[in-house]
Amino acid sequence: MPSDLPPRAAPPVTTRNAVVFLAVIAGGAMLKWMQDILTPLALAVFLAVMIDSFARVLTANVKGFPAKLAIPTAMVLSLVLFGGAIWIVVDNGRMFVDRSSEYLASLNAILAKFAPTVSRFFPGLKIAPSVQEIFKHLNLQSYIGDVAQSFKNFGTSAVLVLIYLGFIIASRKGFARKIVALFPHHAERERNMKLFGRIRDGVEQYLWIQTVTGLMIAVAAFVVMMLVRLDNAFFWAFLIFLAAYIPILGGAIGGFLPPLFALVQFPDSIWPAVILFAALQAIFFVVGNLIYPRMQGDSLNMDPTVVLLSLAVWGALWGVPGMFLSTPLTVAAMVILAQFEGSRWIAILLSEDGDPQGERLASEPTGTTKAAGRRAAARKK
Numbered sequence: 001m002p003s004d005l006p007p008r009a010a011p012p013v014t015t016r017n018a019v020v021f022l023a024v025i026a027g028g029a030m031l032k033w034m035q036d037i038l039t040p041l042a043l044a045v046f047l048a049v050m051i052d053s054f055a056r057v058l059t060a061n062v063k064g065f066p067a068k069l070a071i072p073t074a075m076v077l078s079l080v081l082f083g084g085a086i087w088i089v090v091d092n093g094r095m096f097v098d099r100s101s102e103y104l105a106s107l108n109a110i111l112a113k114f115a116p117t118v119s120r121f122f123p124g125l126k127i128a129p130s131v132q133e134i135f136k137h138l139n140l141q142s143y144i145g146d147v148a149q150s151f152k153n154f155g156t157s158a159v160l161v162l163i164y165l166g167f168i169i170a171s172r173k174g175f176a177r178k179i180v181a182l183f184p185h186h187a188e189r190e191r192n193m194k195l196f197g198r199i200r201d202g203v204e205q206y207l208w209i210q211t212v213t214g215l216m217i218a219v220a221a222f223v224v225m226m227l228v229r230l231d232n233a234f235f236w237a238f239l240i241f242l243a244a245y246i247p248i249l250g251g252a253i254g255g256f257l258p259p260l261f262a263l264v265q266f267p268d269s270i271w272p273a274v275i276l277f278a279a280l281q282a283i284f285f286v287v288g289n290l291i292y293p294r295m296q297g298d299s300l301n302m303d304p305t306v307v308l309l310s311l312a313v314w315g316a317l318w319g320v321p322g323m324f325l326s327t328p329l330t331v332a333a334m335v336i337l338a339q340f341e342g343s344r345w346i347a348i349l350l351s352e353d354g355d356p357q358g359e360r361l362a363s364e365p366t367g368t369t370k371a372a373g374r375r376a377a378a379r380k381k
Contacts, residue, residue: 020343032317039321040157044164046325049203051078051169071169085242092235099231106267157321195335202331209295214244217254217287224279225258228272231265246323247307251288255280303352306330 031038054074058065096103183189222237230236236258243250258280262273310330314322322329330350338347348354 017345020346024346028313028317035318039318040160041164042318042325042329043157043161043321044168046203046328047078047161047165048168048172049200050207051075052172052200053204053207054078075169085238088235088238092232095232095235103264106264109267110263195339198335199332202335203328206328206331209292210245210247213287213292213295214241216291217241217244217251217283220283221254221258221280224276224283228262228276230258230262230272230276236261246320247311247327251284255284301352302327302331302334302350306350 051071051074054077055070058073059067059070179189179193183192218237218241221240222233225233225236239257240254243254246253255277259273259277262276263270266272307327307330310326311323314326314329316322318325334347334350337343337350
């Protein structure tokens with residue numbers, strides 16, 4: 001029996017966009033509220049993708065490597081890498097403690113040298129004559145309590161991440177059956193598998209880009225620090241490499257800490273710190289403005305302004321883990337938003353070339369890569 005009701009008109013574009021905007025705000029509030037639950041899960045998913053990437057690299061590049069041993073081998077390699085990173089930090093931390101008396105004497109010499117100059121320009125500002133006097137005026141008990149709580153939270157989060165990671169890897173065998181049950185039609189299943197593949201490729205490209213550029217910066221910085229004879233140069237280079245996984249902010253931190261330490265190590269001369277600061281800034285400028293944007297633009301298809309904005313947003317929501325995961329989370333959000341007509345405009349704004357789904361590339365001849373397509377377009381111009 002035909003219905004007498006008139007067909008329902010589509011909502012206006014303004015109303016639809018307003019609903020999407022409110023949904024984004026509500027989603028952000030939910031992410032902030034569930035931070036303690038979602039952050040370990042997101043980190044575990046990220047680690048699972050990294051382990052899966054290691055496994056696929058092993059099976060693809062090592063001839064005759066058994067497929068059944070790929071995941072266990074990748075897990076062992078990941079544990080070795082993380083264990084090595086922890087050992088480097090702990091071992092070099094012990095070296096800092098052993099030479100703490102020398103560094104305290106250098107800090108006291110710096111305070112004694114600059115205190116009269118500062119007092120001359122700022123008469124109302126009083127500077128303590130030594131580091132020990134500064135510590136006396138600080139409430140160290142509260143700081144020690146905050147540090148202890150931070151280590152406790154870190155330990156709890158690490159245990160949750162490992163638990164989530166174990167369950168994710170254990171359940172990966174049933175993932176294919178779940179996809180078939182969720183999407184029984186072949187065309188729909190293929191479309192959603194491409195969606196999952198794009199998200200996975202985005203995370204893998206992020207890991208590849210940050211690792212390569214981080215190694216470039218760390219190796220160049222290590223050479224410069226060895227030339228100026230900075231103590232624990234390998235430790236500082238390793239910290240710069242780790243900081244590279246936090247876009248933009250990591251480079252800023254890595255470029256300032258070693259020169260500040262050079263001031264402490266060489267209290268009688270400012271030139272080692274100046275040389276180190278200038279060299280590090282030059283390294284970060286070359287890699288950050290010439291190499292990194294080209295690699296990121298050809299791989300992640302994200303606008304550089306969006307990278308900075310996502311760093312601020314995810315950092316405000318989830319803190320340091322959010323900064324670390326800001327780029328892969330934004331890539332995943334861009335791909336998912338592009339699947340719906342009401343939110344497609346957001347995905348277009350997030351992308352670099354206005355093609356968040358790679359539809360232009362899909363229409364190109366088989367074997368044409370994104371970088372090759374862009375180079376061909378540039379030659380035509």
